[in-house]
Structures are given as C-alpha cells and as structure tokens.
Amino acid sequence: ESGKVTASPEKNDSEYLSPVTIGGQALTLDFDTGSADLWVFSSSLPAADSSGHTTFDPSKSSTWQAYQGATWQISYGDGSAADGTVGFDAVTIGGVTVSKQAVELATGVSGSFVQDTQNDGLVGLGFSTINTVQPQPQKTFFENVMPSLALPVFTANLDKDASGTYTFGAIDSTQYTGDIHYTPVDSSNGFWEFPSSSYTIAGGSPTPCTTCSPAIADTGTSLMLIDDDIVTAYYAQVSGSSLDQSQGGYIYPCSATLPSFGVAIGADYTATIPGSALTFAELGDGTCFGGVQSNQGQGIQIYGDVLLRNFFAVFDGGAKRFGVATK
Numbered sequence: 125e126s127g128k129v130t131a132s133p134e135k136n137d138s139e140y141l142s143p144v145t146i147g148g149q150a151l152t153l154d155f156d157t158g159s160a161d162l163w164v165f166s167s168s169l170p171a172a173d174s175s176g177h178t179t180f181d182p183s184k185s186s187t188w189q190a191y192q193g194a195t196w197q198i199s200y201g202d203g204s205a206a207d208g209t210v211g212f213d214a215v216t217i218g219g220v221t222v223s224k225q226a227v228e229l230a231t232g233v234s235g236s237f238v239q240d241t242q243n244d245g246l247v248g249l250g251f252s253t254i255n256t257v258q259p260q261p262q263k264t265f266f267e268n269v270m271p272s273l274a275l276p277v278f279t280a281n282l283d284k285d286a287s288g289t290y291t292f293g294a295i296d297s298t299q300y301t302g303d304i305h306y307t308p309v310d311s312s313n314g315f316w317e318f319p320s321s322s323y324t325i326a327g328g329s330p331t332p333c334t335t336c337s338p339a340i341a342d343t344g345t346s347l348m349l350i351d352d353d354i355v356t357a358y359y360a361q362v363s364g365s366s367l368d369q370s371q372g373g374y375i376y377p378c379s380a381t382l383p384s385f386g387v388a389i390g391a392d393y394t395a396t397i398p399g400s401a402l403t404f405a406e407l408g409d410g411t412c413f414g415g416v417q418s419n420q421g422q423g424i425q426i427y428g429d430v431l432l433r434n435f436f437a438v439f440d441g442g443a444k445r446f447g448v449a450t451k
C-alpha cells in the first residue's frame with residue numbers, strides 16, 4: 125500500500141501541517157523527522173491551553189485502548205515541551221492505517237505550542253530509540269506501517285510558501301527531476317543522520333571540512349542550524365549583516381544579495397540552495413532574518429525546512445539511507 129497527504133506551510137514556512145485521523149477524529153499535525161513521539165492535544169488539557177486547537181478525546185473513540193500507567197515527556201531543540209499519558213488507537217495518514225499506534229495524549233504543553241493554534245500535535249518520524257514513553261518506548265507510525273508499504277520509504281516534498289506532499293510507501297517520479305542522491309544513515313542517535321564534510325558559499329568547488337559536524341534531516345526544524353565557523357564565513361559575504369542578540373541570530377538588510385549555500389549530503393553530493401531561498405523572515409523594518417543560523421556548537425548540523433523545501437527528500441527505512449533530488 126501507499127498514501128500521500130498535503131503538507132501546508134505556516135507563516136515563513138516555519139512548519140508544515142498535515143491531516144491525520146486518529147480513532148475517527150481528524151487533527152492537523154506537524155510531521156517531525158527529528159523526533160519519535162506521536163502526540164496530540166487532548167481533551168484532558170486545561171481549557172486555557174487547548175483553546176483554538178482541535179483536541180483528541182479518547183472517550184469518543186470506540187477503538188481507544190489506554191496504556192495504563194504509561195507516561196511521556198519531551199523537550200525540543202527550540203525549548204518547547206509537552207508531556208502526558210499514552211494509549212493505542214487506529215491512526216490513518218493518506219489512507220494508510222496503523223490499527224494499534226501508540227498515541228500520546230498531552231496533559232501539559234509549553235507556551236509556544238499553546239500559541240501555535242494551527243498545530244494539534246506532532247508525528248515523530250525519527251527512530252523509536254528516542255521515543256520518550258515510559259516504561260516502554262513505542263514505535264513510530266512509519267516503523268509500524270513499513271512492513272505493509274509497497275516500498276519501505278516515506279518522502280517529503282515541501283515547498284516555499286506553498287503546499288507540498290508527504291508520501292508513504294512510494295517514490296513518486298513526477299515529484300522530482302534527475303537522480304536521487306543517497307547517503308547511508310546512522311540511526312544510532314535516533315535521527316536521520318549522515319556525514320556532511322564539505323560546503324560551498326557562493327558556488328565553486330566544495331571546501332572540505334574534516335571537523336564539520338554530522339547532519340540530520342529534520343522536517344520539524346524551520347532553519348538550517350550550521351557549525352559556527354561556517355555560518356561566520358557565510359555572513360561575512362553578506363554586506364550589512366550582523367549577529368543580533370535580541371533576534372537570536374544573523375540579520376541583514378532585505379535589499380542584500382545573499383550568496384548560495386551548498387552542503388554535502390554524504391560523500392558525493394552537494395545540495396546547493398540559491399541565495400534567493402535563504403531568507404527566513406522579514407522583520408518588518410527592512411531587515412531580514414537569515415535561514416542559515418548557528419547550531420551554537422551543538423556538534424550536530426540540523427538541515428531543516430530551509431534546506432528540505434528546496435529538494436525532494438527520500439527517507440528510506442529499508443536501506444537506512446537518506447536521499448535528495450532536484451525538482
């Protein structure tokens with residue numbers, strides 16, 4: 125089997141939201157390859173926290189099975205967090221169903237989730253070694269459905285300020301051009317992680333960097349969070365740019381011309397993003413906030429939506445590899 129769903133961008137393409145049905149209830153969730161918990165706003169949340177959101181009410185699902193005593197709590201790279209209880213229910217994405225998927229009910233959510241009223245929760249598409257359910261980590265939707273998919277893959281075809289597609293179980297050749305360039309994935313940290321040991325700024329042949337941190341493909345992160353030395357070298361090419369503490373990153377006059385930025389996807393492909401696609405947001409006073417920002421020395425580079433929306437991306441759970449193609 126295979127299925128596809130729309131991925132609709134929020135403002136500034138900060139996240140992409142997709143329709144999911146759980147126990148017959150429709151919610152709008154953020155597919156996140158950088159985590160492995162499927163959690164939803166629940167009817168047990170305080171009304172002040174769930175106001176504006178669609179909530180899942182287990183008492184209204186005839187197929188809900190509570191997982192007595194199980195709990196979960198997660199915190200994300202942007203400082204957001206959520207926690208709660210667990211059960212099992214039928215989860216359908218694009219017509220593909222897992223009959224007994226672990227569904228984590230939020231009884232607590234941090235402020236940024238409360239405010240993001242279009243987002244009713246997350247579908248983690250990382251590896252279940254980082255699932256936070258206690259006493260027993262639970263498998264992701266993709267891990268559960270993989271054996272019944274025509275191909276053990278899902279693809280992300282995100283777009284700039286336009287709806288894209290997530291597809292499970294097929295690689296739709298109408299969604300990309302040329303070859304798909306794959307790299308093996310090291311899933312030992314729970315991420316779609318691969319080496320990225322060269323880069324380009326303003327084109328040219330790639331600069332090797334033996335000290336460059338490995339990278340992860342993370343649909344749940346808006347920006348590209350890159351090793352500090354590379355980010356410094358990038359904005360040295362942007363006239364009028366500066367590191368603005370209050371905004372929390374590099375800003376520049378929106379009239380500036382940004383150089384292209386290319387990053388290695390494994391050993392033999394450089395994914396190059398044109399400068400015109402590297403602004404994340406206009407701050408409203410003629411300055412712009414860059415899509416390339418520092419990873420604050422985290423020892424991992426996070427290739428989020430600023431990269432992914434420029435390519436067709438393949439997450440291959442069968443061969444444990446990640447691939448990109450132009451489109």
Ligand SMILES: C[C@H]1CC[C@H](NC(=O)Cn2ccnc2)CC1
Nearest residue numbers: 156158200201202204344345424
């Ligand atoms: C080390 C990495 C740090 C960045 C992590 N990404 C996220 O936190 C993405 N996200 C999801 C919800 N809100 C933000 C992935 C791990």
